[in-house]
Structures are given as structure tokens and as C-alpha cells.
Amino acid sequence: KQEVTQIPAALSVPEGENLVLNCSFTDSAIYNLQWFRQDPGKGLTSLLLIQSSQREQTSGRLNASLDKSSGRSTLYIAASQPGDSATYLCAVGDLGNAGNMLTFGGGTRLMVKP
């Protein structure tokens, strides 16, 4: 059974810092991996989707990388801003069901201080 872990569980940084959020998974037979952002009391907002054949995806100040062999993905946030404060979740779509069944990590709660 796929298990997804995110470390750290919480992170507090000053505005302007570049930061890296980590996601690890136990079964490398994945279909894709998706990063989400969740604001308090809200739903999940998709940030980036990486297919298993890709190494990275970029959107604005966000860059996500994928290393299937080591079972890891990182989300890099450049020049962090207070508006980036949220919980970031990674979710792995397993190969066996064509990526449909997402297994979520526990999330990293990020606070960016002005």
C-alpha cells in the first residue's frame, strides 16, 4: 500500500526566502504526482501535476521535481510571500489504477512572516 510522507509538518520563514517542501512515497510505481495548496477552511487548489515520465514542472515561482527511483518529490517556492501561507499537500496517483486513486501526504503547514 502506498504511503506518502511530508516533512516538515510545519514551517515558518521570513518573507523573501526560497524554500523547499519535501514529499516521499514508498512505492515508486506511480502514474503521476500532484501538489496542492489548501487555505484554512477551504478546498484544495491544484498547483502542479507531474507525470511519471517527467522530472519537473514549473509554474511562476513554483517548481516541482520528481525522482521516482528514490521515491521523492520537492516543491520549490522562490521569493516566498505572506500570501503563500497555507498547507501544501502532495498526492501520488498509483500506476495500478491509471493515477485515479490519489494517496495524500499529511501536508506541510507553511507560514511566511512579513
Add this chain to the structure above:
Amino acid sequence: DAGVIQSPRHEVTEMGQEVTLRCKPISGHNSLFWYRQTMMRGLELLIYFNNNVPIDDSGMPEDRFSAKMPNASFSTLKIQPSEPRDSAVYFCASRRRAGDTEAFFGQGTRLTVV
């Protein structure tokens, strides 16, 4: 597009009552998912549909839970009878097609069973 629409946003009910949660996926999306989020267990997939057909309901916790998708634009998750341990945020998500596209989430229904 208005995104995935869930109703109600909040539901408070007494133990033993029937609860029905509703979801309207994004138009043109062929896959629909029901998730539950709690502090203890994080996000868990309950059931998903492809082209209105239930594909995997292994995450449905008990027979008290049932889900239907009578057409491409509507799905329900029903709990009967409800129990206090069912209290959670229930999310609906949809995808344009299986696996290799982003999953988009609704704002969730916060259910409290007293």
C-alpha cells in the same frame, strides 16, 4: 467555469439522522471522486466514478455510506444513519479524464454529527 460545486457548505445533524451531500463536477469532466478529511487521518478517498460508473468504493468505511452518480453532472454521498465519528470535511473532486489530468476540488462540506 464555476468549478466543482458542493452543497451544503456546512451541515449539523443529530446522530441517527440521514445526511445527503451533493456535488456538481466541472462540465466535461469524466471522473468524480469523494474524499473525507479529518485531523487524525488526513485526506482519504472514499469512492470514485468514471463516466458515472462506480469504479472503486473500497474506501467507503461502512454500509452506512453510499454514493450515486445518476448523470454526468450530479453525484450524492449519503450517510444513513449518521454517527458522531462521521464528523469531517467531505470533498468532491473531478478530472477531465482518468489519471493524467489535474484533479479539481470543491470547497467541501463540513459535517458535524452531534
